[in-house]
Amino acid sequence: MPELVIGERRRDIGDFEVGRVLPFARRRMIGPFVFFDHMLPVQLPAGVPRSADVRPHPHIGLATVTYLFAGEIMHRDSVGSEQPIRPGEVNWMTAGRGITHSERFEKARAEGGPIHGIQAWVALPEADEETDPAFFHHGSDELPVFEEDGVWGRLIAGEAFGHAARVRTHSPLFYLHWELTPGARVTLPTEYPERAVHVTAGAIEVGGQRYEQGQMLVFASGAPVDIRALEASTVMALGGEPVGPRFIEWNFVSSRKERIEQAKADWRAGRMKLPDLDNAEFIPLPPDPGTPANPMS
Template sequence: MSNLASELIQDCSVISGCSALKLVLKPKDKDLGGFRVRRTLPTKECRSVGPWVFFDHMGPAHFEKDQGIDVRPHPHIGLATVTYLFEGEMLHRDSLGTKARVLPGDINLMVAGRGIVHSERQREEIKAGPQNIHGLQLWLALPTDLEQTEPGFFHYDKTEIPEVEPNGVPVRVMMGCAYGVTSPVKTLYETLYIEARLKAGQTLVLPEAEEKALYIVKGALALRETKLDEHSMAIFGDESGITVTAQRDTVLAVVGGAPVGKRYMEWNFIASDKSLIEQAKADWKAGRFAKVPGDEQAFIPLPE
C-alpha cells in the first residue's frame, strides 16, 4: 500500500531483551480510514531482516455494508510483495493482466522487478454486506542481479503450503525451508517465512536463518526472562536453538533469510541505486508505466 518515504520509516518503541535478542520493536497503530495497520518494518533501528524490508499487519478490521479496502493502482520496482490473509478477501489486479482473489491461507507473491502496477480492492459482492479483514502484507527486496527482472505474479493455494507439527505445534512453512520441509513458493534469494499456532504452555524452537525476526499476531510469548507481548517483533542475533513458550494461545510469524545489502526506499520503490528510483518516479509521473486492465482510470499520484 502507498506511503511517503518519510512515513515508511517508523519510530517504534525499542525494548532490550535477553542475549538472544537484538531488539524488540513495538509498532504504533495507524488508522487508514476505518481499519488499522501496524507497520513494524522498516524502523530507524532496523531497516530489514534478511531480504524482508517491510512488514504490515492490517486489522483485524470490521467493515459495514458498502465499506472496504480500496487501494487505487500504484507502481513498484525492485521488490516482491507477499499478501497473506487470516480472514476476509481482497481482489488483486496488476499490469500483467492478473485478476486474482486473495483468500485466507493462500500465498500471493507479486514480483515487481523492473516495474509493475497493481490495485488492491474488494469485489462488490463482498462489500454488499458486513465483512472482516485481517492479514499481513510484506515486501522483499530483490537481489541486485534480479532488480530489473521481468515482473510476475504467482498464486499458491492454501492446500499447497506444507504443514508440520514440531513438538506438537502446527506450523505452516510459507517460504523457504524449515523443520525438514520446503515450501513450493518461489524464492529469489535465501528467504524464510513460517506461521505457527501455539496453545498456552507449548514451546517452539525457531528455525535457523542468518537473520530472523518473530512477530506476534495474537497472544504472548516468553523467551527466557523476556516477555514478548502481542504485536511486538523480536529481532534475533545469530544464536541457534532459540526457544519460545506461549503464555497464552498464540499465533506468530517468523521471517528471515540472508541480507541482500543496502537498499534505498522511497514511496513504493526499492533499489540498490538511487538513479533507478528517480527514473521510476519520472516514469510514473509521465504515465509511462503500464496500465492495469480493468482498472485503467484511477491511480495514486506520485507524492510531491
C-alpha cells in the same frame, strides 16, 4: 534473548488501522524483508466505500506477499492477473523492473466481513532487481503444513525444518505462520543469519521474558531461540540471507537511488502500464514520497 524488540507504530488509514514494524530506524531489514505491516483486525460493513480500496499503484525492485488470517482482497495487476487473496493462500508478486496493481475489498463491499493480515515486501538481490514482473498464486493446500504438540505451522515461503514452499523466491529466506496453544514450544531455524518473530496475537516467552501482541523480536545470528506460548498465540517468523542495503521511497525499493528517481519520473509521466482490468484510476505520486505510506503491498 532478542537483540532488539520493535513495537508496532499505529497508523490510521481511514477505514483501517495498521501496525507498521519494518522499516525501523534501528533495523531497516530482516534478511531480505524490507517492509512488514500488520493489518489489524477490522469488521468491514457491507457497502464499505470504494475509498477504502487501494487503487492501482507501482512497485519496482521487490516481491510482495499479502497473507490473510481473515477476509478477502481482490488483486489485479499489469501482467494480466486477477486473483482473490484468501486466508492461508499466497499471492506472490515479483515487481522486478516494474509492475502496477490494485487491491480492492469487493467481497466485503457486497457482504460485509472481517479483514486481518500481514503485508510484507521482500527486496530482490541486485542481480534480479530488473527481472521481468510476474505473479504467482498458491492455494493453502499447496503449502507445507506441520502439526505437533500444540503447534500448527504453515511455511509460506522459503525453506525451514526440512520443508520447502513452492513459492519462487530469489534469495535464501523463510516465512512461517505458527498457531500455538498455551504452553506449546517452537524453535527458530538456526541456518539463517537474520531472524525475527512477530507476535501477531497472544503472548510468548523467550528467555524468561514476556512479549505480547504487536512486538517483533529480532535475534542474533546462530543463537538457539526457544519460544513458549503463554496463551493461545499467532506468531509469524521470518528471516534469511541479507541482500544489502536498500533505498525505499513510497512503493519503490532499489539498491540505487537513481533507479528510484527514474521510477518516480516514469510513474509521474504515465509510462508504467496500469492493470488491464483496473485502469480507470490510479494513485498519483505523492509530493514527498518519503518512506512507504501505503500499507497495502
